[in-house]
Amino acid sequence: MTARAPLLAGLDIGTTHVKALLCEPSGEVVARAKSPTPYGGSPHTHPADALLSAAFRALADCLRAVDGRLPAALGVTGMAEAGVPLDADGRPIGPVRAWSDPAPAAHAARLAGAFGRAGLHARTGVLPSAKVPLAKWCALAAEEPGLLARMRSWAGAADLVVHALTGEVATDATFAQRTMAWDPVEARWLPELLREAGGLTPDRLPRVCAPGQPAGRVTAQAAGGTGLRAGTPVVVAGHDHLVGAWAAGVRGPGEVADSMGTAEAVLTVTAEPPDRAPAAAEGMSWGRSADGAGYVVLAGAASSGLLVEWFCDRFLGAVRGEERYAEFIRLVESLPADVPCGPVVAPYANGRSAPRPDPSARLAVHDMELAHGPEHLARAILEGTAHHARWMTDTQSRLCGAAAPRSVTLLGGSTRLRAWTALKAAIGPWPTRVCAEPEAAALGAALLAGAAATGGPGAADPSVPSVPSAPAAPSTGLRPSAEAAAAHRAHHTERFLPLVAPRSTPDTRPPRPGAAHP
Known part of the structure; x- marks a missing residue:
């Protein structure tokens, strides 16, 4: 009897729903599930614990549907710009701040005045707005300096899920480039922009992985709580719109x-x-x-x-x-x-x-x-x-x-x-x-994680593509x-x-x- 190929798993941390799926390496989806994306006391925050619970609940529903077949790798995609500060122990400080929060608008305007809208766009690929994390970090420096002082790293919504599974704080270039503090061509954080946020430095931001490079592996503790196998590689697949397009x-x-x-x-x-x-x-x-x-x-x-x-x-x-x-x-x-x-x-x-x-x-x-x-x-x-x-x-x-x-x-x-x-x-x-495929982003996350499952190169330089050819959704x-x-x-x-x-x-x-x- 021929052994079946290992499955691949994908998670999409979306604005409305958290979606999970399991697929064959061919891209054929064998299970899917979703949970509502939780919100806090305002439409601009997500309770971090509730967001993680929604992700793991959707993933567990998929695992139950495939009768014990465990994925060989997991990829996580989702909304860009949403994120949360992490303290020295890796714990979220407060809720995940949604991309839609208009509060940092004044700080975005200050950045535009200091560097010019066109200048920021030319360096970072994005225009200044309230949703970019750099504006959020400037708001923390001005309005919650004690919180910013406690921040040892920043995790986007997808990064937070990966951190909970692996203990590693890492992200992907397509998320980094939405912060307005990352150079997409030179693939590096920009210290002169980070300094505007109370002297923030690159070492207090997540490691940026190459496409398909594992951020880490599922810990024994996370395996017990999710049903995944300990040691499973986990990939930050990137910005949901881009990942879904690639899958398509x-x-x-x-x-x-x-x-x-x-x-x-x-x-x-x-x-x-x-x-x-x-x-x-x-x-x-x-x-x-x-x-x-x-x-x-x-x-x-x-x-x-x-x-x-x-x-x-x-x-x-x-x-x-x-x-x-x-x-x-x-x-x-x-x-x-x-x-x-x-x-x-x-x-x-x-x-x-x-x-x-x-x-x-x-x-x-x-x-x-x-x-x-x-x-x-x-x-x-x-x-x-x-x-x-x-x-x-x-x-x-x-x-x-x-x-x-x-x-x-x-x-x-x-x-x-x-x-x-x-x-x-x-x-x-x-x-x-x-x-x-109605959940193209989740499928793309799973297929991008396939590079980790098959020993893709995983180059340290995030400007070097490391993803082998993969099937596209029909x-x-x-x-x-x-x-x-x-x-x-x-x-x-x-x-x-x-x-x-x-x-x-x-x-x-x-x-x-x-x-x-x-």
Whole structure:
């Protein structure tokens, strides 16, 4: 009887859920589970013990489902920018501070004034904002100096799970580059920026591992509490958007991933960093790819899935549970799919970060008429977010010196809305695919950990890729009808962009009779 290959495990510490899965080395998923991501007394903190419990509960549920087959390696991915100070004994000091916490905004503004927004972006790949850990550390130095003095290291959300399993404090370059204190090209912490946070030094930040390099191995104590085998290698797989894109096969220059969820992220793979000044002006960040083989240009839209939730809460509040989404889909699909629905939604609940950053941008509905109903608004929300995703993709292609992407792969939980993915394919004039794995980030973490299980090189230099070739999750191509493609692509250039970006594409159409010109 042929022995079965050892499994690989992946954990994704997400904003809404903590997800776990077990897969074969081929990428075939054999078990999956999830737990709600716990929050504390505010929407901007996660109790550290509760977060660890949620991760280990999801992992234990997977292990119970495979009848004693233990993974040969575990990879951990998750949200970037969230993190917690650790004391000299490795214990969290307070809760995990969420990426969404707006409190450090004044410190981000001070950093921008001291070093310049473009200068920070050119050195670190990110623009100053409240969510970057460097701003959080500056806030600690100014407002909680005693806490900062006790801090001996910093652990991101995924790093915290790895530390609990291995006793080691380590991270990955794709997390480090989101701190605004790491140089993605030279692969080092930047002392001149760390000094702004009360004299913080590189030795008080985590060791940065190469892609696929184990951060450590499961301790005997952690093995007893989780069901893992002691000595199992554990890898910090990196930033969830990048890891999910890699799992979906988005690995070569010119390939694009559109990660669809509560928030949306679009990233383009490139062999070299983009031209820094134009990327900064467009609100695009850049950094190393998940496997370390190249770079990515990244842009986010905070309101994509959030607007679907808003619509369901505001207009379908009497409908409960999953039935709300079924009703939302029914409304959307009650209209013809091959033509724009009429109203145009500018999909910005609270500002636009990219392209052409505009903090004052807000949700707006144009061309709404008395004959329109809730079904038109529901569909217009999907159309507006799809148009915005194309705008981000077009902008990234230009920044990377290409006329258009080679392909766009859609991934994430929102791909379950087939009307939404169909709109993406109709609006974007490029090959579009949908990743079949709903938990691509967790799968990518498991496959990246496979380098540790098979004795990958694990170079000490995190700028050197150490990940061998690995299978990609299967995907399905989308082919819109010629009529749908022509109608929606014309609408993008003739209506959406003139309304949302009037400075570059002014709307020259005459007003409709009886309507105010927007």
